[in-house]
Amino acid sequence: MENLGPVLVILAIILLILVVWFIAGYNTLQSLKIKINEAESGIDVALTKRYDLLTKMIEVVKGYAKHEKETLEEVIKLRNAIHDVDKSTFEQKQEYAKQMDQAFKTINVIVEQYPELKASENFKQLQLAIIDCEEHLQAARRVYNANVSEYNHKVQLFPSNIIAGVFKFKMREFFESEEYKRKDVEIKF
Amino acid sequence: MDDKDLQYFLTRKKKLENQAIFGYIMLGISFILWVPLGAATYGGAVPILLAGFIGGGLIAGYASKKFKDLSHEFKSKYLIKEIEQIYPGCEYDPRKGFSSEEVYGAKILKRQDRYYSEDYMKGVYEGVAFEAADVTLEDVRHSGKHTHVVTVFQGRVYKFQFNKKFKSNILINQPSFFDGLLGWKRVKTESVEFNKELSVFSDNEHEAFYILTPHFMEKLLELDRKYHNRITFSFINNLLYIAIDTRVDTFDLKMFRHFDESIIDDYRKQLNDIKDFIHHLNLNNTLFIEK
Numbered sequence: 001m002e003n004l005g006p007v008l009v010i011l012a013i014i015l016l017i018l019v020v021w022f023i024a025g026y027n028t029l030q031s032l033k034i035k036i037n038e039a040e041s042g043i044d045v046a047l048t049k050r051y052d053l054l055t056k057m058i059e060v061v062k063g064y065a066k067h068e069k070e071t072l073e074e075v076i077k078l079r080n081a082i083h084d085v086d087k088s089t090f091e092q093k094q095e096y097a098k099q100m101d102q103a104f105k106t107i108n109v110i111v112e113q114y115p116e117l118k119a120s121e122n123f124k125q126l127q128l129a130i131i132d133c134e135e136h137l138q139a140a141r142r143v144y145n146a147n148v149s150e151y152n153h154k155v156q157l158f159p160s161n162i163i164a165g166v167f168k169f170k171m172r173e174f175f176e177s178e179e180y181k182r183k184d185v186e187i188k189f
Numbered sequence: 190m191d192d193k194d195l196q197y198f199l200t201r202k203k204k205l206e207n208q209a210i211f212g213y214i215m216l217g218i219s220f221i222l223w224v225p226l227g228a229a230t231y232g233g234a235v236p237i238l239l240a241g242f243i244g245g246g247l248i249a250g251y252a253s254k255k256f257k258d259l260s261h262e263f264k265s266k267y268l269i270k271e272i273e274q275i276y277p278g279c280e281y282d283p284r285k286g287f288s289s290e291e292v293y294g295a296k297i298l299k300r301q302d303r304y305y306s307e308d309y310m311k312g313v314y315e316g317v318a319f320e321a322a323d324v325t326l327e328d329v330r331h332s333g334k335h336t337h338v339v340t341v342f343q344g345r346v347y348k349f350q351f352n353k354k355f356k357s358n359i360l361i362n363q364p365s366f367f368d369g370l371l372g373w374k375r376v377k378t379e380s381v382e383f384n385k386e387l388s389v390f391s392d393n394e395h396e397a398f399y400i401l402t403p404h405f406m407e408k409l410l411e412l413d414r415k416y417h418n419r420i421t422f423s424f425i426n427n428l429l430y431i432a433i434d435t436r437v438d439t440f441d442l443k444m445f446r447h448f449d450e451s452i453i454d455d456y457r458k459q460l461n462d463i464k465d466f467i468h469h470l471n472l473n474n475t476l477f478i479e480k
Contacts, residue, residue, distance in 0.1 A: 039395075132353075135353070135399060135402070136395075138398075138402070139395055139396070139398035139399035139402075140395060140398075142379060142398045143394050143395055143398050145379065146378070146379050146398075149379070150377075
């Protein structure tokens with residue numbers, strides 16, 4: 001019995017190290033999860049701003065391009081399908097981003113046919129705001145994806161995957177970006 | 190600078206160099222003779238040798254001071270013309286520099302015991318406001334009775350108006366063990382190569398990514414390689430600061446160094462750095478600036 005003393009001490013130390021490692025690992029995963037959620041709210045902010053700019057852009061284009069009723073209706077339809085970004089699911093947000101891309105592309109086609117619209121001060125201001133908003137959206141996407149990448153590595157790789165498995169941390173999805181958006185913004189009106 | 194101007198400077202430069210050589214020779218001879226003569230004659234030659242020391246020192250010191258004045262004269266009379274040609278309307282003052290508060294406030298360089306700044310330039314190029322100056326930082330180190338001064342930084346600091354609006358602070362420097370002392374968070378970009386060669390610190394991750402687009406990161410990496418890992422960038426108050434530890438006093442005339450048109454060409458190259466930064470980093474791009 002007397003010889004068991006040192007063994008018990010070693011076991012206690014090993015147990016303590018394991019507990020500390022478990023707590024540290026859990027906290028790392030948890031803080032990465034928080035960072036991902038914060039980054040997601042950054043995407044929400046950028047998407048909401050982009051939605052507002054799309055609405056303003058439609059109003060400006062409407063005034064000039066009265067003969068483009070059908071095309072504009074298509075854009076309005078795309079915009080109207082977007083509801084409350086904050087409360088939407090992640091998949092819906094990705095879908096909204098794609099719809100807005102499509103709406104802006106359609107507007108670009110209209111704008112090309114109306115030089116006086118292109119030259120208007122209102123339009124130029126909106127154009128600048130949109131470019132800046134696109135850069136912010138890209139930044140938010142990159143922050144989100146960088147955090148997701150780090151988190152997914154932890155969830156998948158040994159030994160942190162043990163903690164992830166115990167506490168049911170699941171892999172997170174990346175925010176997809178269209179190929180052209182991976183490069184720097186180059187919007188041409 | 191025409192041939193007549195060049196000749197005028199060369200003559201004065203040569204005269205001062207000769208004076209300095211004469212002073213140094215006096216110092217050297219007095220030093221060499223100090224032990225054999227000073228000891229052998231029981232101190233009889235000491236006053237003469239002392240006079241040699243003091244006289245030689247004074248002559249060398251005087252020549253050196255006059256040479257510095259000549260250097261300033263060269264800068265204010267002739268260098269300014271070169272600057273005007275490249276950056277019309279640019280203000281240049283060889284004796285003025287950035288204030289230490291500004292440079293330390295930009296976090297681009299760490300505070301040291303001694304701070305010097307000169308060769309200040311301020312102007313606008315292709316719509317981008319810029320300022321630049323030489324900065325030297327020295328650390329005074331004491332070990333026992335000895336004190337020695339180490340030059341920690343010697344080079345040029347540039348300040349540019351940045352073309353994107355941001356509220357946070359971002360510092361990009363060479364990876365170092367003491368990085369964490371700044372108190373800002375380390376930001377890891379998605380580029381493994383960039384993270385390996387440069388460290389990014391910011392108090393706002395989103396804005397760091399907003400400024401550091403993939404294309405812009407590539408450009409920063411190119412500059413880092415061009416200046417052999419001696420460059421630091423700081424984004425603060427909608428301004429971009431760049432510090433390059435060149436170990437060179439940019440526009441100073443050097444004593445005993447052959448002076449010809451190639452040195453003027455060298456100055457022109459250094460002056461063109463401002464232009465190159467503006468073009469390389471697309472600072473003249475007005476995409477994000479409301480008119």
